[in-house]
Amino acid sequence: MNKEELTSIIDYTLLSPTATKADIKAFCEETIEYGFKTVFVNPYYVSYAHSLLSPHGIKVGVPIGFSLGGATTYVKVEETKEAIKNGAEEIDMLVNLGALKSGEHDVVKHDIEEVVKASQGLTTKVIIETALLTDEEKVKVTELIIEAGADFVKTATGFNGGGATVEDVRLLRSVAGNKIGVKAAGGVKIFEDAVNIVEAGATRIGASGAIAIINGDVSTASY
Template identity: 40%
Template sequence: MTQKEMLTHVDHTLLTQTASWEEIKQILDDAMKYKVASACIPASYVKEASDYVDGKLAICTVIGFPNGYDTTASKVFMAKDAINNGAMEVDMVINIGWLKDKRYDELEAEIRAIKEAVGNKILKVIIETCLLTDEEKIKMCEIVTKAGADYIKTSTGFSKAGATFDDIKLFSEHVGKNVRIKAAGGISSLEDAYKFLELGADRLGTSRIVKLVKGQEATGY
């Protein structure tokens, strides 16, 4: 896989609490220049960003982020609002407490409701792997598949750890054919980016990969 091809799998991300419009605009400019899959930004900037890119880039945002314990009704509203503002992709965080309580039907119903809210746009389901057992990760592969989401995603990048190679292997073995995989959180080298894709990830949520490519260009390497 070439570097250009690898970049088409990147969700170029800026989700820090302090993100300003000038910083968001830089993310969007770089995302368009390097032809990444999307720019993943805070919901409050989606309308402005969508107008700015004018169809040249998919805008992604997050809901129920980063803790996931908002009510289903709140998440559905956030999802609809994001789509109405121009988002093409929505990354939601599951209610991790419900998973710990084995409230599997409610988890599935919530994902279904949010997928219905986003319609034909892409829904990615963040399960925060660093807080889960392997048994819980496997169960979420099953639930995400049954609920009809487009992606299962490892992490928010705001908890104890991010994506691991082992989690991508586990997802690949247990998720349904209709569900793709997104690795996110802590992807800090080009080598790791290629490895995640080789193991079965289809998307990479990262703030660093585009910066590394820019650095290569600046130094001539």
């Protein structure tokens, strides 16, 4: 995999709670310069990022229920609708971890289904926080994601401990097969990490340190 191919599958992210408008502008300028296809910003900045990036054909994505996943389905749905109204073109929702841990699989599936429905056909990914789950829970939630009609299972936010590992990506891909994509986020810091993750089965990578990954600069890479 060369750097151009890798750039095409990286979702460049800026989700810091203290990011300023100036930070977002600089981030968008970097996105244009490096040729990333999709960025992720917090809901407050979706409209602004969209205004800067849409002339360049770059998509703006948004996290829903970020960063804990414990919001009610109604709130997640309304957040999704507003984000789309503001220009969001991809949706990364947090799974309801409490319901999953409680074995309330119908609740988890319904939560995802309703956000998928609200997404109106846009690419929808479900973040499961692999570091907080057992292997059995990772398998089950991936099955629920497939049944609910989402497009991707995503490893982590990078905010709640842990991140993407080759082992987890390989496990998720074994369940996902060719039905849905696997997005690896958190812990991918250098070019070699990204290549290994892709070889394990990831079809997207989320990273705030995307430029460091592409440039091979370990010192500035981050989640």
